Amino acid sequence: MKAEDMWKVSQGGGVKVAVIDSGVNPTSALSGRLSAGKDVSGAPGGATDDPVGHGTSVAELIAGNGRGDNVAGLAPKASILPIRTAGEGIPGARDTSTLEKAVRFAADSDAQIINMSLGGYGDKELESALNYAKKKGKLMFAGTGNDGNGENRTPYPAGSSDVIGIGSVDSTGKVADTSGNGRHVSLAAPGVDMPTSCGDSLEDHCTGEGTSYATALASASAALIWSKHPDWTANQVARALTETTSILEKDEKPSNYLGYGIVRPKKHLLEGVGEPGAPDKPAFKKNGEFVPAEASLASPSASETAGSRAEGGGGNEAAEKPAAQANEPESSSLALWWGVGVVAAVVVIGGAVTLVLRKRRAG
Template sequence: MRVTRTLRATAGAALTGALLLAASGTASADQVRVGQWPLEAFGAKDLWKQATGKGITVAVLDSGFRETHQDLKGKFGAGPDWGPAVQAENAKNAKSKKEDVRDHGTAMAGIIAGHGHGPGGSQGVKGLAPDAKILPVPEYKNSGQATRWAVDHGADVINMSYSEDKMADTCESIHYAVEKGVVVVAGAGNDGWSKKSYPVGCPGAIGVGSVDQTGEASSYNNYNSDMDVLAPGERVPVAMAKSDSDYRTADGSSAASAYVSAAAALLKEKFPDLTPGQIANRLVKTAGLSQAEKGKNLKLPDEHYGWGYIQPGPALRKDIPAGPAAGPLAMPKGKAPQQAVVPGADKGQDPDPPMGAKDKLMLYGGIGVGVLLVVGVVITVMAIVRRRREMAASRSWG
């Protein structure tokens, strides 16, 4: 089932917009692991030999969480306390909705860091970064404040599977996160339109759309220049909140964003010194396209496909120059990106630079040529002066 609508958040809920996942059917625990096609597609067992997300904290800004779910118990850190007024409002909203307001956040947490259950965790939802920790940041009216709270409380990656109207601090808080070395991932949305939305529209955020089992972009993806990469987002089994053993099958860019957040957690574990832009660079440089999309001779990045769907295995294994600190991430005008922490990474020493870096390389190249020209002129002038002096000296000696 392809969903063209978003699951709307209740009035007054935090993140005050659209959560980007819609449930499309129930599933039993036994069906869940078999149905987790993204893990098979990513070659998760081999991935986990490289990294599992150990030592990495992923903040999930969402509607709420069932922390006692059998596939997530023990995965959560301590979230914020927004105070009794907000808690009362959330409780009121929960009663007015048919679905549990914790469904969406529970689903995202499971995709990122679920550990499953049963013998060896062989049943239920297993996350792409199963050893990562989840920092739960439940609904709050000011997403900017929620973002800053997550940064200040140890987040390495922030997952934003929602859309909202742009608030005063929406983009500023994301830039704050990136400046602090935190990777920010945001869903593109499921309305099938080209309108700009937030937080995906903020500079510094990795914009994510959905892809199906064949590697083709989902028809419901929103599309514009904010699209960076694609990830699995159709018929994805997820943990839900009705009970500790509740599951559904869901579609949407929310699930896709959670997979990208998990992939970022794996990369942060293996490459702890890379900036958020350099983490994005590894995802971009190893992204793929379906055979059908390759035949279209797309000029990447494309507004529908970005750079293509993520491939965490190559992103972890390939020898890829760190590249500029900003990587493929646009930064707010007049503000410098976080400085590179890898020696030489901010020099643009990447033979195949991502978007945003080519202009920098051209600038460096122009400076280099200019320096060479100046040096050449100086040497020529010195040679002429020296020759004239030698000629004058020969005349006086004769």
């Protein structure tokens, strides 16, 4: 992604990302990056207690400081607002219906971006909270799950028309086996062989894959652009981020696995590609159709739109897979999962480095 070159232009300074997750430990990589957060899970501890390690990994990919052996996030000078919500693997959590509270807290905070590397099946209360955050000017990203074969229901929050759903690709740009698929995928980002936090203190390094990590890099990409243009709105950042994708550049149809393509903030930061358009006009119509800057003045009003789901098309045939069906949210509690596929722990034995695969439940 030419991060070092982008960092000469922007490092995400002045942008705060709310990480709604399993909590975020104050690791050395996040020294100077964490602000006071909130715990809505009801579990022992607080927002900076991460019993799973998932939220910490996500936060480090966004804003890790890169000092010494620490992970360097893609937006290393952005700040993190940790919000711990109930979910799989958090002992003592009251229930799994706290995501709505987490979203509303993030909406009322000074964070510009909300990262949700998680999913489940939502309800009307969650949809209302997401719409509230959108109206408050927040830019929201969510993982699309790790079931490469697809499911017959849309995972939320990614399925919301107010949220940009993120798919995952490997280092060659091909769709990862653990990427979600369907109309809820709007954009994609790298999500394979990502550095993650592990060990009892979460100070050790592992590698992992999943749309959780792709979502983190999408949020960080937006932070880089927003830092360069602090007067822009969420709509403008989303449009500049989307207009620089490869699928739109090639004028192809959106893909069920890549949406409108892989995020490439370098195209905007280093080459000046990607127009912001009008500040009050959504980058996406409600049905998922992307509205480019030159057409933004003719797009529907903000009250009528906020969409992010990409229409499942035939674009990028080399990466295309069968599309999943997408249904509307049902009135049921949200059974949250963290979007982690496989985590590989790096173990040093006698000077040799061995990868030990730790299977975790795929989202």
